[in-house]
Amino acid sequence: MGDNLISVNNVSVNFDYQENFISKKQKIHAVNNINIKIKKGSFFGLVGESGSGKTTLGRAILGANKISSGNVIFHDDERDYDLTNMNKQDLKEYRKKAQLIFQDPYAALSPRMTVRDIIAEPLEVMKITNSRQETDERVRDIAAKCRLNIEHLRRFPHAFSGGQRQRISIARALVSNPKFIVADESVAALDVSIQADILNLLKQLQSELNLTYLFISHDLSVVAHVCDVVAVMYLGHIVEMGPSRELFKNPKHSYTKALLSSIPSIDPEKRSEAIELKGEIPSALNPPPGCVFRTRCPNPGIDCKGGEITMGLTEVEPGHWVDQCCVL
Amino acid sequence: MSHLLEVKNLDVKFDTDEGRITAVENISLSVDQGEVLGIVGESGSGKSVTAKSIMKLNPGNTSYNEDAEIILDNENILQFTSKQDLKKIRGGKVSMIFQEPMASFAPAIKIGAQMVEQLVIHKNINKDEAKSISINMLKRVGIADAEKRFNQYAFELSGGMRQRAMIAMALSTMPKLLLADEPTTALDVTIQAQVINLIKDIIKEYQMGVIFITHDLGVIAQVADHVAVMYLGSVVEKGPVNEILKNPKHPYTKGLLQALPDINNLDAPLSPIPGNIPSPLDRPTGCVFRTRCPHHNPEGKDGKIEMKLIEVEPGHWVDQCGIQCGQNG
Ligand SMILES: Nc1ncnc2c1ncn2[C@@H]1O[C@H](COP(=O)(O)OP(=O)(O)OP(=O)(O)O)[C@@H](O)[C@H]1O
Ligand SMILES: Nc1ncnc2c1ncn2[C@@H]1O[C@H](COP(=O)(O)OP(=O)(O)O)[C@@H](O)[C@H]1O
Ligand code: SF4
Ligand code: SF4
Ligand SMILES: [Mg+2]
Ligand SMILES: [Mg+2]
Numbered sequence: 001m002g003d004n005l006i007s008v009n010n011v012s013v014n015f016d017y018q019e020n021f022i023s024k025k026q027k028i029h030a031v032n033n034i035n036i037k038i039k040k041g042s043f044f045g046l047v048g049e050s051g052s053g054k055t056t057l058g059r060a061i062l063g064a065n066k067i068s069s070g071n072v073i074f075h076d077d078e079r080d081y082d083l084t085n086m087n088k089q090d091l092k093e094y095r096k097k098a099q100l101i102f103q104d105p106y107a108a109l110s111p112r113m114t115v116r117d118i119i120a121e122p123l124e125v126m127k128i129t130n131s132r133q134e135t136d137e138r139v140r141d142i143a144a145k146c147r148l149n150i151e152h153l154r155r156f157p158h159a160f161s162g163g164q165r166q167r168i169s170i171a172r173a174l175v176s177n178p179k180f181i182v183a184d185e186s187v188a189a190l191d192v193s194i195q196a197d198i199l200n201l202l203k204q205l206q207s208e209l210n211l212t213y214l215f216i217s218h219d220l221s222v223v224a225h226v227c228d229v230v231a232v233m234y235l236g237h238i239v240e241m242g243p244s245r246e247l248f249k250n251p252k253h254s255y256t257k258a259l260l261s262s263i264p265s266i267d268p269e270k271r272s273e274a275i276e277l278k279g280e281i282p283s284a285l286n287p288p289p290g291c292v293f294r295t296r297c298p299n300p301g302i303d304c305k306g307g308e309i310t311m312g313l314t315e316v317e318p319g320h321w322v323d324q325c326c327v328l
Numbered sequence: 329m330s331h332l333l334e335v336k337n338l339d340v341k342f343d344t345d346e347g348r349i350t351a352v353e354n355i356s357l358s359v360d361q362g363e364v365l366g367i368v369g370e371s372g373s374g375k376s377v378t379a380k381s382i383m384k385l386n387p388g389n390t391s392y393n394e395d396a397e398i399i400l401d402n403e404n405i406l407q408f409t410s411k412q413d414l415k416k417i418r419g420g421k422v423s424m425i426f427q428e429p430m431a432s433f434a435p436a437i438k439i440g441a442q443m444v445e446q447l448v449i450h451k452n453i454n455k456d457e458a459k460s461i462s463i464n465m466l467k468r469v470g471i472a473d474a475e476k477r478f479n480q481y482a483f484e485l486s487g488g489m490r491q492r493a494m495i496a497m498a499l500s501t502m503p504k505l506l507l508a509d510e511p512t513t514a515l516d517v518t519i520q521a522q523v524i525n526l527i528k529d530i531i532k533e534y535q536m537g538v539i540f541i542t543h544d545l546g547v548i549a550q551v552a553d554h555v556a557v558m559y560l561g562s563v564v565e566k567g568p569v570n571e572i573l574k575n576p577k578h579p580y581t582k583g584l585l586q587a588l589p590d591i592n593n594l595d596a597p598l599s600p601i602p603g604n605i606p607s608p609l610d611r612p613t614g615c616v617f618r619t620r621c622p623h624h625n626p627e628g629k630d631g632k633i634e635m636k637l638i639e640v641e642p643g644h645w646v647d648q649c650g651i652q653c654g655q656n657g
Contacts, residue, residue, distance in 0.1 A: 049516035049517070049518065049519075050487075050516055161604045161605070162371075163604065164604070191370040191371055191543060192370075192543070192545075192584060192587045192588050193370065193583060193584065193587040193600050193601035194600065195587070195598075195600075196587040196588075196589075196598035196599060196600040197600035199589075199598055200598060200600065218516060218517070219589075220517070220591060221588075221589040221590065221591040222589050224589070224591050224594055225589040225594060225598060245594065248591065248594075258518060259517065259518065260591070261521075262517040262518045262520065262521040263517060263546065263591055264517075264520070264521075264524070264544065264546030264547045264549065264550045265546060265549060265550070265592075266545055266546050266549050266573060266585075266588065266590055267549060267573070267574075268549045268550075268552075268569045268570050268573055268574075269570070271549075271550055274521040274525070276521060276522060276525065277518045277521075277522070280486050280487075280488050280489070280519065
């Protein structure tokens with residue numbers, strides 16, 4: 001386990017769903033039988049279309065969502081934490097070590113608190129510091145690392161641009177000195193020039209503070225640029241996973257291929273090479289049996305076992321995993 | 329031949345509690361039939377305000393300059409005041425589609441009823457004709473079970489389908505000009521690819537002119553024939569899509585391209601444009617981009633020279649400041 005910070009073992013998350021109180025109870029299969037290992041110091045990317053289960057999986061790893069089956073282990077230096085089996089004290093400690101950066105830099109910050117108070121809040125809530133002076137020191141220190149000025153700390157968030165607000169959110173997430181960060185669509189709401197700045201900042205903080213990231217995004221170009229390992233999700237399943245460059249250069253799964261081809265190319269001479277997928281993602285209330293992608297798959301293989309096989313990843317190259325339906 | 333749409337020297341200002349805001353300054357654009365003009369720029373650059381001016385949809389605190397003209401089909405719509413005149417634009421010669429399709433549909437009225445009402449008002453046809461045009465248009469945009477969808481509410485449709493329904497409603501009146509404001513921004517890439525292909529097919533089929541607003545240069549590369557790059561209310565560069573994306577001249581256009589993660593070039597560093605967009609309340613004098621320009625030279629011309637597009641290649645226009653200072657570093 002030495003290299004891994006997080007092990008996700010056979011994790012499923014279901015939600016109960018009832019259309020109205022007389023109709024029968026159903027299950028939403030948000031996340032199905034996921035296995036991933038996140039190495040210490042890695043920038044682990046999770047991509048997929050909306051509703052594919054990225055946020056749910058990220059929240060499950062943070063202990064913010066119940067896990068229906070399977071477990072998540074956080075391998076700290078001294079000991080392991082099993083997220084499905086934690087007492088109050090464990091949970092308190094884990095909260096300091098694993099933090100979330102939100103998507104929307106506008107909604108996430110309370111308008112009535114100064115930037116100093118916003119960044120300091122986790123320290124106070126988790127009772128990490130012992131004096132106001134110590135709190136201030138830590139706030140100033142992390143603010144500087146996130147390239148915020150001392151004068152910024154006295155102001156209110158409405159006075160800041162989108163990029164600056166996102167830096168405030170990042171400072172707040174990092175002030176408790178966590179080891180693991182889930183960044184859920186953290187650059188999706190930003191303009192490209194600001195996005196580039198925030199991505200560079202996340203990279204820089206990673207090496208300065210020895211952070212491990214789970215980086216959730218629907219933007220494959222962004223993920224390809226910053227992540228070292230990538231997992232592709234579709235309808236609650238990871239269908240392909242591997243070292244980022246290998247996966248983007250040599251995608252194996254029909255869905256990954258279609259997704260990559262759908263990125264609008266910046267070259268006007270390369271128009272509409274997109275593998276067009278028909279229809280939309282089926283409902284997570286009743287996912288298709290067998291291969292979940294088969295209702296939209298543009299090119300089922302000759303040997304495709306789409307309808308009959310159980311999904312599960314198989315290793316095709318060292319570290320490169322593809323759903324067995326699409327390989328066998 | 330005259331253009332379908334020609335915007336000449338347009339300024340758009342808003343009166344607010346904090347003062348008068350210049351949202352758009354001295355822009356000139358044109359669109360021909362069957363042509364897509366892409367407008368690209370960061371948020372707050374004035375893209376939507378420009379489109380709304382063409383629809384006369386800007387709110388009451390808006391003022392336009394005396395010498396501005398927006399010529400659509402040989403009429404200056406800035407002179408339009410009567411309801412009768414305005415009817416010629418909205419839902420008549422011009423239709424608009426948005427990022428959020430719910431903005432186009434009244435939540436409590438069925439999709440079909442809204443389409444029919446719009447057609448009856450603008451096209452002087454009866455309800456039965458309007459219904460058959462609507463259903464055909466829903467089919468044309470790839471909505472399965474068009475008859476069933478006709479009788480549903482917008483919230484009952486999935487995101488991608490709602491976007492198609494909005495496009496169908498916008499096109500059913502056969503506008504000469506379609507204004508599309510970030511129509512694919514909220515969609516997943518695979519659905520975005522479907523919608524882009526649909527819009528392209530339809531433009532070809534109906535030969536309408538289109539203004540396609542987006543902050544995504546990849547989408548621009550896929551749909552636009554010409555591009556205008558906006559920054560803080562000004563068009564800093566415009567020209568054929570290939571020229572702008574492969575041979576950009578203005579430091580802002582170059583900056584946007586360098587900040588963009590390109591999946592085909594993973595070794596290129598992501599270079600942000602430094603600094604923040606200034607508030608439109610204190611728009612820089614001279615070159616609007618000078619507070620963030622890497623070539624900014626306080627001794628140079630940027631603070632003093634007037635902004636003005638000059639033609640550097642046939643059809644490729646760049647702000648003269650951008651040319652003069654940018655090339656000297
Ligand atoms: N609290 C909940 N109750 C019921 N269903 C839920 C809940 N949270 C998520 N879901 C459902 O689980 C599935 C996965 O949702 P999730 O939000 O994790 O997807 P996502 O990939 O993050 O999507 P997006 O990119 O749109 O945020 C969806 O079908 C969603 O509607
Ligand atoms: N009704 C209004 N009153 C005051 N300012 C406005 C109004 N509408 C837009 N603005 C301002 O005009 C500028 C351009 O806005 P907009 O065109 O919406 O940008 P975008 O390029 O994101 O579409 C912004 O600074 C915006 O805040
Ligand atoms: S298993 Fe078959 S249906 Fe499923 S993605 Fe692969 S080729 Fe397509
Ligand atoms: S005029 Fe000066 S500041 Fe403006 S774009 Fe050119 S080099 Fe930059
Ligand atoms: Mg999400
Ligand atoms: Mg806009």
